[in-house]
Amino acid sequence: MNAVPFAVAAVLVALLSYLLGSLPFAVIVSKAMGLQDPRTFGSKNPGATNVLRSGNKKAAVLTLLGDAFKGWLAVFLTLQAVAAWGWAPALAGISALCAFLGHLFPVFLGFKGGKGVATAIGVILALTPWLALATVGTWLIIVWVSRYSSLAAIVSAVFAPFYYLLGAGVAWPLQASTAAALIVIAALLLWRHQENIRRLMNGTESKVGSSKKR
Structure with missing residues (x-):
């Protein structure tokens, strides 16, 4: 198997990672538990936050x-x-990026997926557990200080590749494809949170634990 050309291995990894990333757990879980399709209410985003709007925390x-x-x-x-x-x-790095892209643009949902925060944490955890710990720690600190989950996701996304480069050669080896994947994932997370960024700037973003009604 080590004789497999890199291009062939890369295509196989990219395809399988994308398909795994495309699994729409928001829809799968909702259907399994007899809940309304999360694409039909709230933000219509097939993600955990919108599933929470159904009132079912589990x-x-x-x-x-x-x-x-x-x-x-x-x-x-x-x-x-x-x-x-x-x-x-x-x-x-190719696997990480393609799994993330699968969540954002899932083939099973007509290429309309979620924002990717949880999937990003999952790929980082597999790549470098210590980096995942630093990223989740950043998220928790920002949420605790600001009570804005979206702001925490945005800040964590920006800091993840920075942490990786900072710790390269010390806490983990530097891998160019991993660094590139983390940078692209961070950019895509910012893009997917553009509406949240606008609401944060306008002061209309909802805080953790607050009502959606103002």
């Missing part, structure tokens, strides 16, 4: 875990292939 937690798990699983399987078959380590 469904929201399961969606969150599922979205994180699929990102983790895609990268984990790729790393196993790298270790077992001698494939290029650069494939891990």
Whole structure:
């Protein structure tokens, strides 16, 4: 298997990671629990936050875990292939990005997916657990200080690639494809949160624990 050309391995990893990332856990969990399709209410976003608007916290937690798990699983399987078959380590970055893209643009939902925060955490956890810890820690600190979940996601997205580059060669080895994947993921997370950014600037963004009604 180590004789497989890089281009072939990259296509296989990209395709399988994308398909895993495309699994719409918000819709899967909602249907399994007899809840309304999250694409039909609230922000119409197939993600854990919108599932929470159904009033079912268990469904929201399961969606969150599922979205994180699929990102983790895609990268984990790729790393196993790298270790077992001698494939290029650069494939891990490709897997991370494609799993994330699968969540944003899932083939199973007509390429209309969620914002990707949980899936991003999942792929980072598989890539470098310490980086995931730093990223989640940043999210928790920003939420605790500001009570804005969206702001926490935005700040964490920006800091994740910065943390990676800062710790490269010390806490983990530097892998160019991983750095590139984290930068692109951060940019896409900012793009997916553009409406939240506008509401934050206008002072109309909802805080954690507050009512949607003003």
